[in-house]
Amino acid sequence: MSTKDLILSTAKDMISEVGFHKMTTANLAKRADISEGTIYRHFESKEDILQHILDTFDEKYQALVENCRTRMDKGTLSLEDLLGSHFAFLDANAADIKIVLGTYSIQDVTRRSMARFIERMRALFEDHLEHGQQQGTLLEVPLRPTGLILANMFFGIMRIKLYWPEIDDFSTEAVEFCRRSLMSPGAGK
Amino acid sequence: MSTKDLILSTAKDMISEVGFHKMTTANLAKRADISEGTIYRHFESKEDILQHILDTFDEKYQALVENCRTRMDKGTLSLEDLLGSHFAFLDANAADIKIVLGTYSIQDVTRRSMARFIERMRALFEDHLEHGQQQGTLLEVPLRPTGLILANMFFGIMRIKLYWPEIDDFSTEAVEFCRRSLMSPGAGK
Amino acid sequence: MSTKDLILSTAKDMISEVGFHKMTTANLAKRADISEGTIYRHFESKEDILQHILDTFDEKYQALVENCRTRMDKGTLSLEDLLGSHFAFLDANAADIKIVLGTYSIQDVTRRSMARFIERMRALFEDHLEHGQQQGTLLEVPLRPTGLILANMFFGIMRIKLYWPEIDDFSTEAVEFCRRSLMSPGAGK
Amino acid sequence: MSTKDLILSTAKDMISEVGFHKMTTANLAKRADISEGTIYRHFESKEDILQHILDTFDEKYQALVENCRTRMDKGTLSLEDLLGSHFAFLDANAADIKIVLGTYSIQDVTRRSMARFIERMRALFEDHLEHGQQQGTLLEVPLRPTGLILANMFFGIMRIKLYWPEIDDFSTEAVEFCRRSLMSPGAGK
DNA sequence: TATGAATGAGGCTTCATTCAT
DNA sequence: AATGAATGAAGCCTCATTCAT
Numbered sequence: 001m002s003t004k005d006l007i008l009s010t011a012k013d014m015i016s017e018v019g020f021h022k023m024t025t026a027n028l029a030k031r032a033d034i035s036e037g038t039i040y041r042h043f044e045s046k047e048d049i050l051q052h053i054l055d056t057f058d059e060k061y062q063a064l065v066e067n068c069r070t071r072m073d074k075g076t077l078s079l080e081d082l083l084g085s086h087f088a089f090l091d092a093n094a095a096d097i098k099i100v101l102g103t104y105s106i107q108d109v110t111r112r113s114m115a116r117f118i119e120r121m122r123a124l125f126e127d128h129l130e131h132g133q134q135q136g137t138l139l140e141v142p143l144r145p146t147g148l149i150l151a152n153m154f155f156g157i158m159r160i161k162l163y164w165p166e167i168d169d170f171s172t173e174a175v176e177f178c179r180r181s182l183m184s185p186g187a188g189k
Numbered sequence: 190m191s192t193k194d195l196i197l198s199t200a201k202d203m204i205s206e207v208g209f210h211k212m213t214t215a216n217l218a219k220r221a222d223i224s225e226g227t228i229y230r231h232f233e234s235k236e237d238i239l240q241h242i243l244d245t246f247d248e249k250y251q252a253l254v255e256n257c258r259t260r261m262d263k264g265t266l267s268l269e270d271l272l273g274s275h276f277a278f279l280d281a282n283a284a285d286i287k288i289v290l291g292t293y294s295i296q297d298v299t300r301r302s303m304a305r306f307i308e309r310m311r312a313l314f315e316d317h318l319e320h321g322q323q324q325g326t327l328l329e330v331p332l333r334p335t336g337l338i339l340a341n342m343f344f345g346i347m348r349i350k351l352y353w354p355e356i357d358d359f360s361t362e363a364v365e366f367c368r369r370s371l372m373s374p375g376a377g378k
Numbered sequence: 379m380s381t382k383d384l385i386l387s388t389a390k391d392m393i394s395e396v397g398f399h400k401m402t403t404a405n406l407a408k409r410a411d412i413s414e415g416t417i418y419r420h421f422e423s424k425e426d427i428l429q430h431i432l433d434t435f436d437e438k439y440q441a442l443v444e445n446c447r448t449r450m451d452k453g454t455l456s457l458e459d460l461l462g463s464h465f466a467f468l469d470a471n472a473a474d475i476k477i478v479l480g481t482y483s484i485q486d487v488t489r490r491s492m493a494r495f496i497e498r499m500r501a502l503f504e505d506h507l508e509h510g511q512q513q514g515t516l517l518e519v520p521l522r523p524t525g526l527i528l529a530n531m532f533f534g535i536m537r538i539k540l541y542w543p544e545i546d547d548f549s550t551e552a553v554e555f556c557r558r559s560l561m562s563p564g565a566g567k
Numbered sequence: 568m569s570t571k572d573l574i575l576s577t578a579k580d581m582i583s584e585v586g587f588h589k590m591t592t593a594n595l596a597k598r599a600d601i602s603e604g605t606i607y608r609h610f611e612s613k614e615d616i617l618q619h620i621l622d623t624f625d626e627k628y629q630a631l632v633e634n635c636r637t638r639m640d641k642g643t644l645s646l647e648d649l650l651g652s653h654f655a656f657l658d659a660n661a662a663d664i665k666i667v668l669g670t671y672s673i674q675d676v677t678r679r680s681m682a683r684f685i686e687r688m689r690a691l692f693e694d695h696l697e698h699g700q701q702q703g704t705l706l707e708v709p710l711r712p713t714g715l716i717l718a719n720m721f722f723g724i725m726r727i728k729l730y731w732p733e734i735d736d737f738s739t740e741a742v743e744f745c746r747r748s749l750m751s752p753g754a755g756k
Numbered sequence: 757t758a759t760g761a762a763t764g765a766g767g768c769t770t771c772a773t774t775c776a777t
Numbered sequence: 778a779a780t781g782a783a784t785g786a787a788g789c790c791t792c793a794t795t796c797a798t
Contacts, residue, residue: 019294019295021210021295022295098294101294102294102295103294104352105208105287105290105291105292105352106207106208106210106211106291111352111353115353115356118349118353118356139369141362141366142362144357145357145359145362145363146362146366148349148356148359149342149359149362149363149366152342152345152346152349152359152363153338153341153342153345155345156341156342156344156345157341160307160337160341163293163294163300164304164307167307167337168333168334170334170337170338173330173331173334173335173338174334174338174341177330177335177338177370178370180328180369180370180371181366181367181369181370182369
């Protein structure tokens with residue numbers, strides 16, 4: 001792994017574990033087993049590291065979105081598949097997501113990044129709803145706000161999973177909750 | 190206003206605006222127009238200020254919960270009323286809520302406080318659902334996770350309202366979304 | 379007890395227990411159950427309190443010296459009596475002495491006070507030695523330095539008693555040590 | 568000189584001159600012509616500096632003790648030599664000793680360090696007395712308390728030399744005082 | 757006399773960043 | 778590229794002292 005990637009991955013672990021403020025350049029260097037000066041050879045500032053992490057995360061989510069869209073266009077993506085992909089993404093990128101959720105209130109960089117994240121998820125869910133409506137399996141609900149509602153639900157589940165793991169997982173019931181609200185009476189489960 | 194309250198209210202504004210870390214004792218003193226030393230006549234530490242804010246917030250929310258419970262017992266609290274009370278509470282306590290949402294990931298004090306907050310809201314929603322089921326207006330959904338789902342939905346709405354005010358308000362649609370999922374087919378709207 | 383005396387005696391206890399720096403005006407006021415402002419009604423400064431304590435101590439020691447001198451002039455004061463009076467003084471004024479021993483290196487006031495203390499003790503011991511020589515019970519030793527040696531010995535014993543109480547008391551042996559060095563071979567014990 | 572040693576030696580001078588409390592990190596940095604932050608690259612805290620000084624001093628005194636013991640075993644160490652070595656040590660390490668004598672009452676670290684110092688000196692003097700007794704040149708005095716008496720005498724002399732240099736040196740007479748108390752009548756001077 | 761809130765200088769410590777090697 | 782010592786601004790907190798009541 002290149003030094004730059006080493007710094008990035010170490011920083012990602014540390015920020016998600018202790019928060020952005022409590023990761024100092026000193027303990028980052030120590031944990032990555034490099035010198036403090038080296039950090040500044042690869043990044044302009046401490047915040048720049050966060051920026052890179054967020055950018056990479058953004059790309060990873062975009063890739064997921066594109067993948068979902070492709071499958072959606074082929075008509076092979078059920079709601080279960082869509083949510084399943086997202087839960088898998090959550091598990092695979094827990095550190096990034098903790099960083100996003102833990103710093104958006106204190107770093108403008110992250111607030112913008114999270115706004116993009118929400119917006120992408122909303123648009124994806126919205127498109128999925130539209131497909132469903134065209135196929136008659138979904139009720140005629142207003143698309144944009146409903147997409148946002150689903151994204152919002154998903155964010156909440158992530159947050160609770162990550163920060164209060166002691167709370168029983170309720171994602172299955174959440175999916176059921178949404179299905180009841182969205183499915184046409186006639187549509188089989 | 191007493192000096193203690195002045196500090197508390199100034200700190201509340203500042204923390205909700207710039208975050209706990211970026212509110213320093215120096216700029217807090219400056220904005221409250223007192224000396225730094227004065228802060229420490231009234232609070233043991235900077236974190237103690239946060240603690241007081243959270244405690245006060247906790248009491249305010251408890252009061253709301255009790256009020257809702259009283260009306261629920263009288264049978265005069267519809268789901269709309271319940272959610273309406275919460276939205277009003279959100280508007281009246283925006284700063285406190287921003288503090289809770291913005292510091293739980295970095296301050297243990299707040300993580301505990303937020304856990305209590307979630308738990309109280311979940312329990313209240315759950316009780317409301319139970320009432321509805323007994324009256325036959327609500328479907329037979331699993332109470333505990335559904336209470337959590339509603340609380341979670343509500344938290345998400347708060348967060349978006351507070352941090353991304355540029356996003357269109359979707360709370361009305363969210364209420365509708367929940368109604369569709371929960372109301373018995375027979376129950377009139 | 380007057381407020382002034384209350385402050386003085388509380389301060390004496392505290393300084394001897396925790397040291398001059400760690401006694402703050404705040405905790406002094408608290409322990410004496412008065413307000414901080416009241417201290418400044420009776421004393422010009424924190425150091426002024428120390429000054430008063432030292433002055434009082436100085437007077438108490440002068441009284442002891444005068445008492446010893448009176449008995450010496452009557453010829454009724456043996457070396458045992460002299461040292462016994464001093465050990466009794468040490469026990470009765472442990473707090474004052476701890477203050478003197480604990481602050482002379484950091485407070486000029488005390489260094490001067492302790493210089494007087496040493497000088498008075500030296501002069502008294504010297505006079506006692508002179509009496510003994512005139513009576514032929516003591517060897518012809520140089521008076522001034524020997525007085526200082528005895529005073530020095532005494533201070534050391536005080537210090538160890540006060541700060542390292544776990545060390546076995548060796549004052550009896552110290553007296554014996556001095557007797558062997560000072561008594562004429564002919565003089566009975 | 569390394570920066571660490573520069574800090575150490577500057578701190579040693581300052582503490583011995585003005586005391587531990589009055590040496591602040593700010594004036595230490597200024598006098599050593601470094602920045603305050605630099606202090607903390609080399610020491611964990613202000614007290615850690617004191618700790619290092621005391622440890623180094625402890626080692627130096629241990630070296631002296633070992634040297635004395637070696638000569639004692641060869642039978643070439645008279646009481647004069649022993650005391651002479653100590654007076655030389657005192658002159659060479661005046662600053663360290665002032666620090667020990669000036670902070671034991673306020674810093675636990677130093678009280679322990681001084682306890683070790685006393686104990687080592689006592690043990691050394693005791694061994695010397697035992698040698699003398701075996702050779703018949705010293706009286707049969709109780710070893711342990713007498714060792715303590717000699718150590719105590721020596722500490723007092725150090726203290727007076729260091730803090731009240733205006734008082735005439737009485738170390739020669741002190742040695743004489745001890746000889747009279749300890750030498751067998753038959754032993755030549 | 758007494759109070760106790762307020763002050764503000766100054767203490768110790770941290771940390772992102774720089775720079776000579 | 779990498780190092781790591783050095784920086785200095787800034788953070789939190791303490792405390793002797795003052796002053797309006």
